[in-house]
Amino acid sequence: MKVETVLATKETENIIKNFYPLYLHDLAEIYGDLPNEYGIFEEEPIKTLSEQYDVQNVWFENPEHLYPFIIMVDGKPAGFDLVSIKPYAPKSTDYYLYEFFLLSPYRGKGIAEEAAKQVFDRFKGKWELYTSHTNNDRGQGFWRKTVRNYTGDKYEETSGETFFKDGIKTIFRFNNSEI
Numbered sequence: 001m002k003v004e005t006v007l008a009t010k011e012t013e014n015i016i017k018n019f020y021p022l023y024l025h026d027l028a029e030i031y032g033d034l035p036n037e038y039g040i041f042e043e044e045p046i047k048t049l050s051e052q053y054d055v056q057n058v059w060f061e062n063p064e065h066l067y068p069f070i071i072m073v074d075g076k077p078a079g080f081d082l083v084s085i086k087p088y089a090p091k092s093t094d095y096y097l098y099e100f101f102l103l104s105p106y107r108g109k110g111i112a113e114e115a116a117k118q119v120f121d122r123f124k125g126k127w128e129l130y131t132s133h134t135n136n137d138r139g140q141g142f143w144r145k146t147v148r149n150y151t152g153d154k155y156e157e158t159s160g161e162t163f164f165k166d167g168i169k170t171i172f173r174f175n176n177s178e179i
Contacts, residue, residue, distance in 0.1 A: 001073050003111050005081055005118040008068040013060045015070050015077045017053045023080075023101040030136045062088075067123075071102060071115040078106045081119050090163040093173070094125030113146045120150055124177045130162050130169040140170050147172050151179060 008016055024041035027033065038047040046052050059068040065088055071079040079102035089096035097119075102112045120127065129147075131139040147155045155174035162169045 001109065001111065002075070003114040003118070004072040005069040005115050005122075006072055008060070008070050008080075010060060012070060013056070013068070016059065016068050016080045016082075017056045019077070019080055019101060019103070020056055021049060021052060022103070023099065026101070030132045030139070032135075066098075069115075069119055071106075071111070073106055073111055078103050078111065079115070081115055083119060083123065090128055092126070093128040095123045095127045096163065097127065097129035100129075112142065113149065116146050117150055120176055126173070126175045126177075128163075128171065128173050130171045133159055133168045133170050143170075143172055147174055150174075151176065 006012075021041065024033070028035075028041055033041060035041050036043070036045065038045075040046050040049065040052055042052055042055065044055075046055070059066050059082060065085050067083040069081040069083065070077050071081055080099065081097070081101075082099040084096045084098045085094065088098070097116075100112070100116065102115070106112075129143065131143055144157065147157075151174045155172055158171050158173075159168055160171060161167070162171060
């Protein structure tokens with residue numbers, strides 16, 4: 001399988017926006033989130049998927065700080081990888097892996113690890129990413145393995161409050177400037 005991470009454009013931003021409700025549905029299993037009164041996985045009183053679609057516009061309006069990548073497998077969209085820099089990232093890091101999602105049919109095949117490595121390789125510096133501290137053994141295991149393999153075991157893993165102040169998470173930090 002050919003895996004490519006491609007920076008989304010105005011013409012392809014709809015792919016990430018189309019996948020986003022699926023991503024939030026996956027997260028609901030981990031965080032115990034329930035849909036709002038309109039059946040949408042959003043905290044805000046968003047009534048339709050069309051309205052939720054617009055929530056993602058920020059990723060396409062700030063190209064100097066936000067990098068929305070589409071994960072392509074054999075020429076078909078399979079997920080997304082959202083990367084940010086300051087002011088949308090912690091002050092202590094250069095690059096922040098904001099969101100990462102791969103459709104279920106592509107999981108368990110090495111595609112996610114390859115996509116993550118491709119994006120890490122695009123930006124050299126201090127990286128940070130996190131995953132839920134509880135109810136997410138699969139996510140923690142994936143990032144532990146992926147970051148360990150990518151850095152040659154030269155990374156830091158801690159538990160603590162994140163940049164978003166949204167509870168205790170498992171945080172991974174590494175610097176790929178010399179990799």
